[in-house]
Amino acid sequence: MRSDTLRVLLWQRALDPHLGRWSLPGGRLRPDEDVETSIRRQLAEKVDVRQLKHVEQLAVFSAPERVPGPRVVATAFLGLVPSDVDPEIPEDTAWHDVAELPRTAFDHESIVLRARDRLRSKLCYTNLGFALAPEEFTVSALRGLYSAALGYRVSATNLQRVLSRRGLLEPTGRTAPPGRAGGRPAALFSFAGKGMQITDPFAVFRPPSGR
Amino acid sequence: MRSDTLRVLLWQRALDPHLGRWSLPGGRLRPDEDVETSIRRQLAEKVDVRQLKHVEQLAVFSAPERVPGPRVVATAFLGLVPSDVDPEIPEDTAWHDVAELPRTAFDHESIVLRARDRLRSKLCYTNLGFALAPEEFTVSALRGLYSAALGYRVSATNLQRVLSRRGLLEPTGRTAPPGRAGGRPAALFSFAGKGMQITDPFAVFRPPSGR
């Protein structure tokens, strides 16, 4: 998240094929690592890995013609960086608004869109939203993240109530200073689900309560 | 689903390594096919592909030591067969209760369990349950599927009400004959979400209704 828009880190290809187009960071799998280790290693060249708050497999892209030449099977990942970290990124990379992607290399546009859809879905039935938020955040800030990622305005009132009832918001007691125009200082919260997996789905058909 | 238990199709290895152990159907990716085409081809040798009502990528398993010898990266799939089809299966394959897996080859047990967890999750926030049901089914039968897959009893009353409100149950007008002991004949329903993707998630943070 950057200035209330959902972004993706892309780098501009310096080689043919598709020279100049923007592509997702990645690279070849080494024989001694699994795919998650590999993508974390690849990303370490672009972003500090410790800043990745969440990493999950997205899907395998394996169409025979997805890249020119010999076939390349790609395991795509969805990785989330909190909105407050602003990592040093190399010259040839940039954060791009997911809503206005540039001309991408290969099938990378569809990969990004798939990742966006996955994020949107999971925001609605998991705690994944907290992976986009800083350690401490205001309800307004969280509302901004949800709104930008989902593409529609969510109510701060309702967001706070829903997350509170689920026991996910822990008040830190501290407050954030108000903006230039004043306004009541916002209370700072942290994610309360420390023991909880950030991707644990909410139950819908719950087990019977009586036992 | 077989006699109200969740099963998985496994075949018994005839070769070393892990001779005699049970393993998931699968095989090597050919250069001219993508992974989904490949797994459908592989399965065609075991089960008629047309009987697969749903196929989705589960995850990539890529630990360097997951199989002896040179590393093999596997893309695992979750495939669902309706409860009423009873395909011809080869001699060396069998349906195994997921709750009581035999000694499996490699990491296939963890793959199966991961698939089970995915199924359980998705039953709660998608229409995936209908992929396990016949074209026409009674609410009781559906309840049996949900109960067996989820591992806890769900109420037929509530299941019907919830799915009806979502507009997913279409009455066919026909009824199923009662069992030996009698009882009111159950109405037959079909899945009403014909245009709808079976995996479309239900919204939780819904877009504002007023617009």
Add this chain to the structure above:
DNA sequence: TCGGTTTTCGCCTTATAATCGAAAACCGTG
């Protein structure tokens, strides 16, 4: 016809989400 069985449905309770509006707490300015 009657007891046993299974399905279906209405009614009620509970749980969760959405909406609204007022109060709280701050800013800058006159």
Add this chain to the structure above:
DNA sequence: CACGGTTTTCGATTATAAGGCGAAAACCGA
């Protein structure tokens, strides 16, 4: 320092969805 403008917070209310219970419906076999 009072005031309008601003943002956050919270209580009260409404709306919607799910769960529980029991009665009625519809069938069987004897």
